[in-house]
Amino acid sequence: MNLNFSVGPSLQHRLALGLLLSVSLIIFDHKFNGFGTTRVYLNSLVSPLQYLANLPGELLSASATQLASHQQLLDENAQLTLQATLMSEELQRMTFLKEENNRLRRLLNSPTNVNIRKLVAELMAVDNNPYSHQIVVNKGTINGVFEGQPVLDESGVVGQIMQVSSTNSRVLLIADITHAIPVRVARNNVRLVATGSGSLDELHIQHVPHSADLQVGDLLLSSGLGKVFPEGYPVAEITSIVRDESRPFAVVRAKPIAQLDRLKYLLLLWTDEQELPEPEEIEQ
Incomplete structure (x- = not known):
């Protein structure tokens, strides 16, 4: 090694x-x-x-x-x-x-008379009957609502109360074919009758002579005749006039001032002779 x-x-x-x-x-x-x-x-x-x-x-x-x-x-x-x-x-x-x-x-x-009392109501329901234009509001007999009471919106006449229950009421719109309202032309005070056509955007003016002093654009106000609607509220505006001599009367159409297809809040009116019951003398 x-x-x-x-x-x-x-x-x-x-x-x-x-x-x-x-x-x-x-x-x-x-x-x-x-x-x-x-x-x-x-x-x-x-x-x-x-x-x-x-x-x-x-x-x-x-x-x-x-x-x-x-x-x-x-x-x-x-x-x-x-x-x-x-x-x-x-x-x-x-x-x-x-x-x-x-x-x-x-x-x-709204342009109401100072002596007319008013009550604000709210839309509850719309009638689904295609042949009738009616709505339901949330005021009834406990609020002093009565049949025939005029109803307005912020623009003009909407209709009138046709049925009343304790807490709500049914309103017949001016566009319903069964409704008629006496009106006058704001320009010259010619008196007419506006009836519902069944369409929310059109009224018929009945029995208008061919010689009547009417113009497209004339504003129609409630005349106060019939003591249902107070005088002076906007109702409709004339949209067309057809004077056909072969017919006994002119064909006159008008558009409602109130927005009948978009109602939300409504105004119920009392005249001087009607008293709003207590305790809700005026509800806003």
């Missing part, structure tokens, strides 16, 4: 020698800064390795920041979307309330 390669200092001696050299080099470097230049080169050499070692951490940190920013933006966007939705709902509600307020103001400021 060849032992030439095994001859040398023992491990203990090598360790002691290494420690001695290390301590000597540390003392030498500390006292005389003998390895300053070498340390600079070594740091420069190791610097790329340090950057490479830190790169995964930097990438993870940047990714986490980006994800956090993206999630924050998503949260803020969701919050803003919710706020916009709530504001939109409030805006729609405010618009509806504004329209309702304007409608009530117009209704209460």
Whole structure:
């Protein structure tokens, strides 16, 4: 067995020698800064390795920041979307309330006689019979409502009460074929009778002589005859006049002033001779 390669200092001696050299080099470097230049080169050499070692951490940190920013933006966007939705709902509600307020103001400021008392009613139902134009309102005998009572909206005459129960009433619209109302022309006081045609946007003017002084656009007001509708309320506007000498009377059509197809709030009227019962003397 060849032992030439095994001859040398023992491990203990090598360790002691290494420690001695290390301590000597540390003392030498500390006292005389003998390895300053070498340390600079070594740091420069190791610097790329340090950057490479830190790169995964930097990438993870940047990714986490980006994800956090993206999630924050998503949260803020969701919050803003919710706020916009709530504001939109409030805006729609405010618009509806504004329209309702304007409608009530117009209704209460309708051109009624100062001595006529009035009661605001609200539409409850519309008759689904295609051959009849009737509606139901939420006022009845407990409110003093009576048969034949005139009914208006904010624009003009709507109809009259035809049936009354304790808490609601049925209104016959002026467009119903069974309804007739005496009117006069606002321009010259010519007296006529307007009857329902069965269509919500048209009335017939009955028994008009060919020589009658009528014009398209003439406003028809309630004449007060018959003591059902007080005088002076807008009823309709003449839309067409056909004077055919082969017929005994002219064919006259008019459009109701009241918006019969979009009723919401209505006005019930009492004349001077009628008293509104207590306790609801005037309800608005």
